Amino acid sequence: MLPPPHAPAPLPVRAAVPLGQPGCSAPPAAAGGRSWAAPERRAREDPLDPPRVDLAERQSEEIPFLVETDLEPAEIVKLDRANEWPDVLATRKRKPSLASEPWDGQKPAYFKGGSSKSKEILAAKRLIATFLRMRDANRLIRMGMTTDPEIDARGWCCVALIKLERYEDAARLAAGPDGQSPIGWTTLRYVVQNLAKAGALEAAMHLSRLQAKSGRTKFITAGSRALQNGVEALALYLQSTSAGMPKLLTAHGTQCSLELERMLEFKNDILAITPHRRFKMFTAAFNQLIRWYGRARLVPQALRACEIMNELGIPRDEMTIHFLSRGCAQQLVNLKIAKRYTQVPPDWPGRRPEVFFMGRVNSGKSSMINALFASLTNDAKVNKQKGNTPGLNFFEVNRERFGLPQFSIVDSPGLGTAYKPSSSLKHFPELIFSYLRNRQSLTHVFHLVDVRMKRLLPADKTLIHLLASAARPRVRYTIVVNKIDIVTRKQANATAMAIKTELAPYADVDIMFSSARTKRGVDQMWAKIWQSVTETPRGRKHKLLGPNELLKLRNTMADYDGEGVPKEATSEDTLADLLDLEEAPPVEASSLVDFGDASAQEEGAAPKVSKKKIPGAYADDWDADQLPDDFYMDEEEPDLQEEVFEQGWASQQAVISRQPQEEDFQATEEAPGPGAGR
Numbered sequence: 001m002l003p004p005p006h007a008p009a010p011l012p013v014r015a016a017v018p019l020g021q022p023g024c025s026a027p028p029a030a031a032g033g034r035s036w037a038a039p040e041r042r043a044r045e046d047p048l049d050p051p052r053v054d055l056a057e058r059q060s061e062e063i064p065f066l067v068e069t070d071l072e073p074a075e076i077v078k079l080d081r082a083n084e085w086p087d088v089l090a091t092r093k094r095k096p097s098l099a100s101e102p103w104d105g106q107k108p109a110y111f112k113g114g115s116s117k118s119k120e121i122l123a124a125k126r127l128i129a130t131f132l133r134m135r136d137a138n139r140l141i142r143m144g145m146t147t148d149p150e151i152d153a154r155g156w157c158c159v160a161l162i163k164l165e166r167y168e169d170a171a172r173l174a175a176g177p178d179g180q181s182p183i184g185w186t187t188l189r190y191v192v193q194n195l196a197k198a199g200a201l202e203a204a205m206h207l208s209r210l211q212a213k214s215g216r217t218k219f220i221t222a223g224s225r226a227l228q229n230g231v232e233a234l235a236l237y238l239q240s241t242s243a244g245m246p247k248l249l250t251a252h253g254t255q256c257s258l259e260l261e262r263m264l265e266f267k268n269d270i271l272a273i274t275p276h277r278r279f280k281m282f283t284a285a286f287n288q289l290i291r292w293y294g295r296a297r298l299v300p301q302a303l304r305a306c307e308i309m310n311e312l313g314i315p316r317d318e319m320t321i322h323f324l325s326r327g328c329a330q331q332l333v334n335l336k337i338a339k340r341y342t343q344v345p346p347d348w349p350g351r352r353p354e355v356f357f358m359g360r361v362n363s364g365k366s367s368m369i370n371a372l373f374a375s376l377t378n379d380a381k382v383n384k385q386k387g388n389t390p391g392l393n394f395f396e397v398n399r400e401r402f403g404l405p406q407f408s409i410v411d412s413p414g415l416g417t418a419y420k421p422s423s424s425l426k427h428f429p430e431l432i433f434s435y436l437r438n439r440q441s442l443t444h445v446f447h448l449v450d451v452r453m454k455r456l457l458p459a460d461k462t463l464i465h466l467l468a469s470a471a472r473p474r475v476r477y478t479i480v481v482n483k484i485d486i487v488t489r490k491q492a493n494a495t496a497m498a499i500k501t502e503l504a505p506y507a508d509v510d511i512m513f514s515s516a517r518t519k520r521g522v523d524q525m526w527a528k529i530w531q532s533v534t535e536t537p538r539g540r541k542h543k544l545l546g547p548n549e550l551l552k553l554r555n556t557m558a559d560y561d562g563e564g565v566p567k568e569a570t571s572e573d574t575l576a577d578l579l580d581l582e583e584a585p586p587v588e589a590s591s592l593v594d595f596g597d598a599s600a601q602e603e604g605a606a607p608k609v610s611k612k613k614i615p616g617a618y619a620d621d622w623d624a625d626q627l628p629d630d631f632y633m634d635e636e637e638p639d640l641q642e643e644v645f646e647q648g649w650a651s652q653q654a655v656i657s658r659q660p661q662e663e664d665f666q667a668t669e670e671a672p673g674p675g676a677g678r
């Protein structure tokens with residue numbers, strides 16, 4: 001018999017089950033129970049912050065979070081897992097893969113969109129927004145700990161906690177129950193940056209390292225995200241230190257440099273991504289870090305950061321070198337130009353070390369000094385005209401900056417051909433020699449060579465000879481192959497190789513490349529300068545023209561008679577040229593005065609250049625036919641269309657835009673020049 005139509009159906013046994021449990025159909029929003037998070041804290045003074053609620057006590061009141069179920073009460077007790085975290089590691093959407101693991105081409109479900117859980121996600125977002133408005137950190141923490149990982153409300157809860165300035169809780173929540181299962185990488189980056197700004201460096205670095213567990217995406221390896229976050233955190237930490245407690249900047253900077261070294265464990269991951277991506281991810285962060293190292297007067301650390309950029313193949317932009325230079329030279333005074341040695345500023349050996357720049361005319365000495373100082377207004381006068389610097393130009397660096405070494409950088413007039421009357425050039429070698437010989441505070445000599453000259457020209461050899469005769473064994477010597485922006489890498493290497501081979505019998509010279517225009521090599525130059533001006537004489541471990549080599553060089557010159565000299569030196573294409581102080585005869589144009597032979601020219605005795613030119617004053621003694629073919633090099637610098645190359649800084653863009661350099665250079669190389677007997 002059918003029951004009467006209005007009789008009530010028998011009710012099943014129902015009991016309340018906390019939200020988020022099996023058997024519960026409602027969105028798992030905020031199950032009760034306590035666990036690792038939610039440390040006991042005193043209520044904030046903030047009037048907007050409501051008094052703390054003991055959720056355990058109010059369990060029964062949370063009616064909206066309880067729903068009915070068909071389960072027996074005994075089963076419910078068994079299922080009371082409120083004290084456990086959801087199994088975060090098992091259900092992570094992004095699998096914690098190794099960064100070096102290749103991308104399998106599968107997009108994680110997370111990125112596909114259209115999740116069936118979208119309603120629940122929306123509900124969770126609204127709930128978090130409400131909690132944030134209520135400033136209820138407890139509920140946020142609880143929710144972050146207990147929501148379904150598919151919904152991933154943990155990240156949003158972290159963001160909300162950061163907004164409530166509950167940094168510690170946010171950090172714990174972001175690190176996961178075991179401290180090793182991070183939230184998604186974008187949210188994690190946000191948390192890391194805010195922690196660093198708030199001064200929690202260790203937490204920030206720990207969370208940065210956890211990025212490596214987030215797995216890779218299509219183009220970015222996990223380790224590179226870790227380093228990116230790490231460097232950003234370091235820079236932000238130093239920035240907030242300098243704003244809040246500037247006296248601790250140096251200490252914190254040192255701490256940061258140690259942390260940076262530890263982050264290098266992700267090196268392979270960074271090398272695995274493309275340079276463009278490296279540029280987008282790291283360059284700005286490293287620039288800021290270098291900037292704050294500079295402010296903290298931690299120049300070695302800033303130089304090391306540049307070195308790390310090189311190591312990891314992170315491209316630089318102009319701000320990198322700018323910040324480095326501003327850190328190294330924080331104060332600059334252009335003392336004076338000394339046209340005679342009697343006019344030079346007083347010598348304070350030990351107190352104010354000096355770095356000397358020498359080279360041929362137009363080899364780019366003054367430009368290089370400007371590049372070192374990152375000058376917005378050029379301090380050393382530069383001109384495409386040759387012979388622009390009229391005397392020794394002293395720049396005093398960091399005189400009133402305590403905590404930084406005080407030193408001078410000295411620009412010098414170039415030797416060689418110049419558009420100047422010979423009388424004003426004659427005393428330059430003597431001036432340079434007096435300086436090299438007598439200046440006690442001299443610590444480092446940079447000899448700049450224009451890369452297009454392909455080898456050491458007579459003026460360069462004269463300079464080396466002056467340095468050798470000055471007998472300053474403690475002075476470091478570096479040959480700088482300059483202007484590498486206008487030749488190919490191969491040509492630059494060939495020039496360096498030629499110079500090295502030529503000087504090999506005498507000294508193992510230190511050679512580096514640079515370009516004042518593209519700022520290449522400026523950081524290496526600063527590193528060398530810094531080493532020279534900061535170290536004590538005992539700590540020297542550099543390549544130098546040692547006393548033995550210098551002695552050899554001078555003896556060789558003294559008894560140069562073809563006997564008793566090193567075998568290599570008797571070959572005319574080597575330093576034997578240098579040992580003869582007299583320079584080759586001028587090529588042409590009476591306006592071009594080769595200072596070495598100026599007197600000869602005045603007397604009208606300058607021999608005209610023959611078809612086959614032979615460098616050196618002994619040219620006439622030799623049988624030209626017996627010399628190897630490659631011996632017939634142009635004595636003077638090749639005609640390189642100076643107007644094209646030697647544009648001023650202002651017209652640099654024009655030069656770059658039409659890019660004539662390489663073709664022009666190759667053309668001039670092949671074009672039959674005045675000495676074309678080849």
Ligand SMILES: Nc1nc2c(ncn2[C@@H]2O[C@H](COP(=O)(O)OP(=O)(O)OP(=O)(O)O)[C@@H](O)[C@H]2O)c(=O)[nH]1
Pocket residue numbers: 359360361362363364365366367368381382383384385386387388389412413414415482483484485486514515516517518645646647648649
């Ligand atoms: N492309 C290029 N041009 C450069 C570079 N460095 C300098 N120049 C140019 O070379 C010319 C000479 O530069 P300076 O710095 O005056 O050379 P210098 O050695 O000081 O010359 P003097 O003082 O006359 O001995 C200028 O027109 C610069 O613009 C460089 O790295 N690349």
Ligand SMILES: [Mg+2]
Pocket residue numbers: 365366367381382388389411412413414
């Ligand atoms: Mg100059």
